[in-house]
Amino acid sequence: MDTKEIKSKFPIFKNKVNGKQLVYLDSANSSQKPKTVIDRISKFYSKEFSNVGRSVHSLAVTATNRFEETRDLMQKYVNAKSREEIIFTKNATEAINLVASSYGEKFIKSGDEILITELEHHANYVPWHFIREKKGATIKFAECNERGEVDIDEIKKLISNKTKIIAVTHISNVTGAIMPIKKIVDLASQKKIPVLVDGCQGAPHIKLDMQELGCDFYTISCHKMYGPTGVGILYAKKKWLDILPPYQGGGGMIEEVKKDNITFPGSPTRFEAGTLQTAEVVGFSESIKFIEDVGIKNIMKHEKEILEYGLEKIKKNNSVKIIGEPKNRGSIISFSIKGIHPHDIATILDEDGVAIRAGHHCCQILHDKMGLVASARASLGIYNSKEDIDILSNAIKKCKKIFNN
Numbered sequence: 001m002d003t004k005e006i007k008s009k010f011p012i013f014k015n016k017v018n019g020k021q022l023v024y025l026d027s028a029n030s031s032q033k034p035k036t037v038i039d040r041i042s043k044f045y046s047k048e049f050s051n052v053g054r055s056v057h058s059l060a061v062t063a064t065n066r067f068e069e070t071r072d073l074m075q076k077y078v079n080a081k082s083r084e085e086i087i088f089t090k091n092a093t094e095a096i097n098l099v100a101s102s103y104g105e106k107f108i109k110s111g112d113e114i115l116i117t118e119l120e121h122h123a124n125y126v127p128w129h130f131i132r133e134k135k136g137a138t139i140k141f142a143e144c145n146e147r148g149e150v151d152i153d154e155i156k157k158l159i160s161n162k163t164k165i166i167a168v169t170h171i172s173n174v175t176g177a178i179m180p181i182k183k184i185v186d187l188a189s190q191k192k193i194p195v196l197v198d199g200c201q202g203a204p205h206i207k208l209d210m211q212e213l214g215c216d217f218y219t220i221s222c223h224k225m226y227g228p229t230g231v232g233i234l235y236a237k238k239k240w241l242d243i244l245p246p247y248q249g250g251g252g253m254i255e256e257v258k259k260d261n262i263t264f265p266g267s268p269t270r271f272e273a274g275t276l277q278t279a280e281v282v283g284f285s286e287s288i289k290f291i292e293d294v295g296i297k298n299i300m301k302h303e304k305e306i307l308e309y310g311l312e313k314i315k316k317n318n319s320v321k322i323i324g325e326p327k328n329r330g331s332i333i334s335f336s337i338k339g340i341h342p343h344d345i346a347t348i349l350d351e352d353g354v355a356i357r358a359g360h361h362c363c364q365i366l367h368d369k370m371g372l373v374a375s376a377r378a379s380l381g382i383y384n385s386k387e388d389i390d391i392l393s394n395a396i397k398k399c400k401k402i403f404n405n
Contacts, residue, residue, distance in 0.1 A: 001302040003385040006294070009034045010383060020353030023388045028173050028201060028332055028379030029357050031226045034290050041228060041283035052278050053252060053269075067278055070285040071268070077288050078218065078235055079209045084267045085241065087234040088281055092200050093123040095219035095234035096167075098271065099196055100127035102244040103165060110136035113162040117142040117150045118369050119172040119179075122362040124198040128167060137164070144369065148175030148324020152183045159187060166195045170202030174363050174375065175324025176307075176332035178206075185214040194240070200224055204381070205303060205331050207296045210235055226382070227287035228280035234271075241267035248273040294382060303331040303380050310378065310389045317396055323375050331380035334361075337396070340403050342376040348402060352395040 007013045010032045013022055024032055044066065050059035052067045068083075075083045089095045108114070114128045118141050125139075132139050140163075142154045155166070166188050171178050181197055188195045194216035202208070203220045210218060217240070220233035236244075246253055246264055253273040255263040264270040291299065310333055314320055323334035337345055346358035357377045360367040367374065378392060 001294075001298060001382075003302075003383060007383045009036070009290075011035050011038065013383065017353040017355070018351055020351075023352075023354045023391050025378040025380065025384065025388065025392060026355045026357050027204070027224065027381035027384075028361075028377065030223045030229070031204065031381050032383065033228070034226055034286070036286040036290060037227060037283050040286040041279050044279045044282045048282075049279065051275055063278060063282075066282045066285075067276070070281050070288070073285050073288045074233060077208065077292070078220075079211050080235055081211070082238060085210075085235055085238050087236065087241075087268045087271045088276055089232040089234055090230055090277060091223075091232040092198065092219040092221035093232070095232045096123055096196070096198065097127045098234060098247040099217050099219075099236070099244075100131055100167075102247050103194070103240070104128075104131035104135060104137075106243070106245060108135050108137050108164050111162060112137045112164045113160060114139045115142065115155070115158055115163050115166045116140070117155070117168055117179075118144045118366050119148075119150060119169050119175070119177060120167070120363070120365070121169065121173055121198060121200070122364070123200075124167050124169060124196075125365070138162075141365070142168075144175075144177075144366065147177075147326050148172065148366075148370075149177035149326040149328075150179065152180050152187070155184055156187055159191065159193065161191070163191070163193050166193055167198070168195070169198045170200075171205070171330035171332070172324070172326075172363075172366070173201050173332065173361050173379075174334050174366050174377070175326055176329040176334075177324065177326035178202075178328040178330055181213050181215060189214070201330055201332070204291075205300065207300070216240060222280075222284045222287065225284075225287050226290055227284040228277075230277045231280045231284050236267075238267065241271070246270050246273070250274045252276075291382075299382050302382065303384075306380055306384050306386060306389065307331050307333070309386050310380070310392070313389050313393045314396070317393065317400070319400065320396060323370065323372070332377065333379070334375045334377040336372065336375050337400060337403075340399060342374040344403075345376045345396075345399055348399040349392070349395045352391065352398065354392055354395045356392075 196217040222231040342358035
């Protein structure tokens with residue numbers, strides 16, 4: 001893959017950071033945006049803007065059509081059975097909250113169990129904690145092993161007759177461990193337990209096929225897919241959307257409102273209350289097209305090559321410890337350097353134009369399990385190259401030198 005050609009499509013790489021060429025290794029946090037996405041949002045506001053699904057004038061019809069075209073693109077991208085299974089939210093966090101609230105309200109009662117893992121982002125734990133507090137349910141955590149992954153047998157032994165839902169990440173945002181989603185779904189289906197997958201780290205990097213995965217719910221963060229902020233996706237099987245209560249109430253999600261009764265339409269309308277993030281959804285259509293133009297298989301091949309090169313390069317640095325060694329790893333390298341706080345690492349690397357994340361990455365339970373307060377994390381995107389890894393490696397050496405490490 002010609003990364004120079006790819007980078008030329010992203011305006012931000014024309015800029016320098018602290019006088020240095022930007023090396024962006026924080027895509028697990030949020031990816032950069034190609035010019036086509038930026039231009040599409042600008043064009044929409046300049047020539048096509050109106051609220052969607054409300055008025056019948058020409059601009060409103062055009063805006064609504066553009067908005068719904070993104071839903072159609074997303075349906076095809078994830079291979080959902082119907083467009084009604086694609087719900088727009090403001091982010092993946094809201095998508096998980098939607099399921100936790102609606103499903104939890106209807107199906108979870110005192111004494112029931114919710115099964116998650118120690119790898120989960122706070123967004124796939126806190127909403128279930130709210131249900132635990134409200135309903136008197138129990139949350140069970142499938143433990144990760146020393147490699148930073150969760151074995152399928154660990155999940156199997158925790159499934160019981162009280163398990164009402166299994167909620168797991170697709171790819172750990174700390175260790176990069178790729179979860180065996182199909183195997184988990186197969187186990188759950190034996191007891192008719194629905195499975196929610198937090199796909200924030202999966203969607204930008206792995207080919208998605210909801211028919212193959214078989215999960216009941218899959219959540220996506222569009223700003224990690226080279227798209228705008230303020231947009232999330234919930235894929236949900238229609239059988240659930242037909243019976244789950246609305247998550248929020250207001251304009252747009254009603255069928256008929258009377259003083260003594262309110263009725264609601266079907267999916268997706270009943271789950272999309274109020275004025276939606278119209279321009280961002282329209283802009284996201286270009287993100288999908290961008291990924292499809294490059295080809296997800298090409299992206300996977302490229303990122304695997306850069307990941308393997310990066311792991312090999314960083315491991316050669318004495319006193320640098322890679323966090324986790326999963327057998328199947330996504331495009332994430334979390335690490336620590338003995339005697340240097342991760343925030344100091346990130347600050348010093350930034351002086352060389354290298355952008356990484358430092359902290360617990362909204363995954364405090366996993367860091368506690370590993371005996372870490374925080375870690376440094378380099379995460380890859382379509383625009384990263386071996387040269388970026390070389391610059392990262394040299395910046396790490398500089399960091400160690402400053403601390404006489």
